[in-house]
Amino acid sequence: MEDKKLIFLCGFMGCGKTTQGKKLAKALGYHFIDLDEYTANKYDKDITDIFQEFGEDEFRKIETTSLTECITDNMKTVIALGGGTPCFNNNIDLLKKSGTVVYLKMSADDLYKRLFKETAKRPLVANKETDELYVYIKDLLAKREVFYNQATISVDGNLYEVDEMKQLVSPKV
Numbered sequence: 001m002e003d004k005k006l007i008f009l010c011g012f013m014g015c016g017k018t019t020q021g022k023k024l025a026k027a028l029g030y031h032f033i034d035l036d037e038y039t040a041n042k043y044d045k046d047i048t049d050i051f052q053e054f055g056e057d058e059f060r061k062i063e064t065t066s067l068t069e070c071i072t073d074n075m076k077t078v079i080a081l082g083g084g085t086p087c088f089n090n091n092i093d094l095l096k097k098s099g100t101v102v103y104l105k106m107s108a109d110d111l112y113k114r115l116f117k118e119t120a121k122r123p124l125v126a127n128k129e130t131d132e133l134y135v136y137i138k139d140l141l142a143k144r145e146v147f148y149n150q151a152t153i154s155v156d157g158n159l160y161e162v163d164e165m166k167q168l169v170s171p172k173v
C-alpha cells in the first residue's frame, strides 16, 4: 500500500471533489482520475444514463468495480470519488486501507447553493423542487457523514487551499 500513494477525495455532490482533486494532483505531480468519468468512459454513457438504465443498486455495484480497478491499476494518483462511493459495499474500508482519504466538508446550506443550479447533471437530485432539494441534501448529508467522517483528513471545502492540502497529505504519501 505504502508505495501505491493513492489519495481519495470524498464528499457530498457539488463539494468540489473533481476541481480540487485536479489541482492537488497537479501540485503533487500525480495522475488524476474522476471515478464517475472512469465509469462513464467504460460504459460509453453518461453517469445519469447508467443510473437510469441500470438503477441505483446496480450502479453501486458498477461503481465499486470501477473503484477496485482504479485502486489495482494505479500508483501516485488522486482519485475524485462519487458522492456516494464511500457509503456503499464497505467501500470506506477499502479506501482506508488503500490510501489517504480526504473529506471535503461543506454545510448543507453551502451544498444547496452550489447544487440547485445544476440538478439536471445529477440523477439523485434531478427534478427536485427548491424546498424538497434542501431537505433532501440535509437528510442525505447527515446519513453520509457517518462514512465521510471516517476519512483520514477532513478539510473545510470552502477554505481549501491546494498548498495546505499538499502539506497535509505529503507526510502520508
Ligand code: S3P
Pocket: 011, 012, 013, 014, 017, 036, 047, 051, 081, 082, 083, 084, 085, 122, 123, 124
Ligand atoms: C452520486 C454522486 C455523483 C455520481 C452519482 C451518484 C451520489 O457524483 O456518482 O450521480 O450518490 O452522491 P458527484 O458527487 O461527483 O456528483
